Amino acid sequence: MLDSPLTADAFxxxxxxxxxxxxxxxxxxxxxxxxxxxxxLAEGHLLIEDVPGVGKTxxxxxxxxxxxxxxxxxxxxxxxLPGDVTGVSVYNPVDREFEFKPGxxxxxxxxxxxxxxxxxxxxxALLEAMEERQVTADGTSHQxxxxxxxxxxxxxxEMEGTYALPEAQRDRFMMRISMGYPDAASEAVMLRQxxxxxxxxxxxxxxxxxxxxxxxxWARSVHVSPAVEEYSVALARATREHPDLRLGASPRATLxxxxxxxxxxxxxxxxxxxxxxxxxxxxxxxxxxIIAARTSPTARARSAADTISAILxxxxxxxxxxxxxx
Numbered sequence: 001m002l003d004s005p006l007t008a009d010a011f012x013x014x015x016x017x018x019x020x021x022x023x024x025x026x027x028x029x030x031x032x033x034x035x036x037x038x039x040x041l042a043e044g045h046l047l048i049e050d051v052p053g054v055g056k057t058x059x060x061x062x063x064x065x066x067x068x069x070x071x072x073x074x075x076x077x078x079x080x081l082p083g084d085v086t087g088v089s090v091y092n093p094v095d096r097e098f099e100f101k102p103g104x105x106x107x108x109x110x111x112x113x114x115x116x117x118x119x120x121x122x123x124x125a126l127l128e129a130m131e132e133r134q135v136t137a138d139g140t141s142h143q144x145x146x147x148x149x150x151x152x153x154x155x156x157x158e159m160e161g162t163y164a165l166p167e168a169q170r171d172r173f174m175m176r177i178s179m180g181y182p183d184a185a186s187e188a189v190m191l192r193q194x195x196x197x198x199x200x201x202x203x204x205x206x207x208x209x210x211x212x213x214x215x216x217x218w219a220r221s222v223h224v225s226p227a228v229e230e231y232s233v234a235l236a237r238a239t240r241e242h243p244d245l246r247l248g249a250s251p252r253a254t255l256x257x258x259x260x261x262x263x264x265x266x267x268x269x270x271x272x273x274x275x276x277x278x279x280x281x282x283x284x285x286x287x288x289x290i291i292a293a294r295t296s297p298t299a300r301a302r303s304a305a306d307t308i309s310a311i312l313x314x315x316x317x318x319x320x321x322x323x324x325x326x
Contacts, residue, residue: 006218012269014215015041017206021066025199026059028186034267035177035284036063036151040212041219041266042259044174045130045150047115047288051157054179060111060151061200067212068205069108070145074126076118082125086135087142100137105129108145108209112152116162123165126150127172147212167247167291174256175281176288222262223272227322232258232278238315239290245311247291257285275321283312 006014015037022033032048036059039046048056057073064071074085087103104110105126112126129135130150135142152173154165170176182190193199207215232254240248249257261277268277292307 006214008266008269008271011215011218011266014207014211015267018063018066021203021206022059022062025062025203026055027189027193028182029055029059029179032059032177032179033063035175036060036149038260038263038267038281039174040067040147040149041216041263042174042256043147043216043220044256044259045152045172047170047173047176048151048153048179049156049176049288050153050178050180052155054181056151056153056179057111057113058200059179060109062203063149063151064109065200065203066206067147068208069147069212071109071111072104072107073111073113074104075113076115076122078117078119080118080122082122085122085125086129087137089138098138100140100142102142103135105135105150106142106144108147108149110148110150112150114154115152116154116164118163120163120166123163123169126152127169130172147209147216167289170288171250171252173288174260175284177284219263219266220259222266222270224258224262225272225322228261228273228275228278229258231275231319231322232261234319235278235282235315236286238319239286239312242311242315244293244307245290246293247289249286249289253286253289257281260285279316279321282316283309286312 018037019030019033022036023030026033036046038044040063048059050056061071063069074080083103085103085105087101087106089098090101091097092099115123115126129144133144133148135144154162181187236249236251236254236257239245242248257278258273260281261273264277264281265271265273287308290308290312292311
């Protein structure tokens with residue numbers, strides 16, 4: 001029995017309700033909606049890399065509205081300071097003591113808009129808080145919200161005046177996705193829905209924060225067999241040994257792949273992970289963490305993103321899938 005007050009049916013009802021609620025606003029993008037929920041329930045963070053105007057911020061706000069979560073948006077600009085994100089200690093002349101004033105990161109869902117436009121120092125302040133789930137000021141630790149999800153966005157096209165996230169910082173994000181443009185039917189629906197009202201105003205919470213914590217506990221307890229664990233490790237090791245890759249997936253990437261696969265399995269109504277769960281998540285979990293070799297003939301023939309995708313697909317096809325998995 002799983003270590004959670006929920007049942008599989010209760011988990012399915014709650015998560016289906018969240019997915020349906022968010023999809024009322026983010027129409028025609030079920031994969032992106034599911035990825036955001038997976039990151040939330042797997043206690044990871046999401047990086048959305050796409051052009052402006054495709055619904056990156058709206059996705060995070062719709063998720064927050066659906067789970068009755070506090071949400072704050074941080075517009076990352078070159079003059080943003082680390083203290084604006086994490087908070088600062090301010091002297092109170094009445095009490096003659098320093099008081100901690102929480103920064104914008106003290107919310108359950110934090111939208112880090114255009115994260116690559118701020119300085120590396122400010123980026124690091126956010127990413128350290130993401131990893132540790134706390135902020136330390138003047139020797140005192142301040143716990144962040146629970147549940148806690150950072151949805152960071154960046155525009156892959158406008159690179160002037162930006163600071164690319166280093167490999168170690170990209171590794172802090174569980175998944176990276178692209179929203180993409182909506183299809184014609186979804187775009188027409190969007191025009192009708194948003195012509196006279198904000199669709200977010202129509203959303204009401206379908207679960208609360210306490211229920212989300214129960215969902216996280218349920219997903220955490222999903223069974224992963226030794227065979228599936230070995231399969232996950234084999235996929236990660238294959239990226240480190242591939243001749244066309246200069247940097248492979250880190251051990252943190254392997255851990256987060258398995259955590260995401262647990263949620264993926266639970267969303268499909270299973271109490272155990274199968275190899276297909278892991279294989280499906282390899283690209284969104286690994287792609288932003290690995291670097292193609294500059295001298296690779298494959299890399300010269302394709303763009304960097306296409307090269308990585310092609311290599312990961314070849315790795316999934318080449319690594320032996322275990323037969324007995326649970």
